[in-house]
Amino acid sequence: xxxxxxxxxxxxxxxxxxxxxxxxxxxxxxxxxxxxQKPGQAPVLVIYKDSERPSGIPERFSxxxxxxxxxxxxxxxxxxxxxxYYCQSADSSGTPYWVFGGGTKLTVL
Amino acid sequence: xxxxxxxGGGVVQPxxxxxxxxxxxxxxxxxxxxxxxxxxxxxxxxxxxxxxxDGSNKYYADSVKGRFTIxxxxxxxxxxxxxxxxxxxxxxxxxCAKGSGYPGSQDYFDYWGQGTLVTVSS
Numbered sequence: 001x002x003x004x005x006x007x008x009x010x011x012x013x014x015x016x017x018x019x020x021x022x023x024x025x026x027x028x029x030x031x032x033x034x035x036x037q038k039p040g041q042a043p044v045l046v047i048y049k050d051s052e053r054p055s056g057i058p059e060r061f062s063x064x065x066x067x068x069x070x071x072x073x074x075x076x077x078x079x080x081x082x083x084x085y086y087c088q089s090a091d092s093s094g095t096p097y098w099v100f101g102g103g104t105k106l107t108v109l
Numbered sequence: 110x111x112x113x114x115x116x117g118g119g120v121v122q123p124x125x126x127x128x129x130x131x132x133x134x135x136x137x138x139x140x141x142x143x144x145x146x147x148x149x150x151x152x153x154x155x156x157x158x159x160x161x162x163d164g165s166n167k168y169y170a171d172s173v174k175g176r177f178t179i180x181x182x183x184x185x186x187x188x189x190x191x192x193x194x195x196x197x198x199x200x201x202x203x204x205c206a207k208g209s210g211y212p213g214s215q216d217y218f219d220y221w222g223q224g225t226l227v228t229v230s231s
Contacts, residue, residue, distance in 0.1 A: 035218070037154075088218070096214040100153060100154040100155065
């Protein structure tokens with residue numbers, strides 16, 4: 001089955017740039033999406049179609065894609081950005097099947 | 110604004126059944142596909158099921174195929190998940206999520222409810 005691989009954790013100091021990667025064989029053919037989840041809350045979409053930002057999401061959130069890896073970049077990290085981040089894509093080889101990465105815990109030091 | 114409110118969670122014995130509901134508002138429910146996504150305690154997100162805007166197509170994760178049934182009532186703006194033959198590993202918070210409207214595998218989850226906890230335990 002299709003898998004997406006994320007690092008379990010990333011740590012940065014406030015004001016620095018955080019980069020969270022997500023790798024998967026189908027990513028060159030399928031868009032990736034990113035969700036932020038804070039403790040006890042529902043996930044929130046922060047990036048769609050690799051690099052598009054929904055309305056209301058701060059400009060410091062951006063996404064990029066290169067080959068089998070997509071990257072969520074948070075510039076000028078703030079304490080409120082501490083959360084779990086999940087990448088998501090889909091397997092279209094048969095019937096649609098949506099897949100999440102294992103999640104990355106972003107710690108703001 | 111978009112609101113999704115899940116209900117129906119609770120404690121159920123292994124082998125039992127439960128039906129979850131998701132009441133939708135703030136958008137034209139009958140125009141969008143809908144998903145269920147779950148999260149086991151302390152674990153990551155797992156997609157469970159999808160239903161097309163008109164109910165004509167339904168897709169399931171292998172882990173629930175044959176046991177769970179997704180359905181919708183567009184006249185009531187409500188999404189359902191019927192869960193049968195429940196197992197301990199089905200214990201999770203179950204979220205309903207609105208589809209973005211893109212076709213097939215291009216769909217994604219643009220709004221989420223707050224979730225309802227299902228605990229399968231004897």
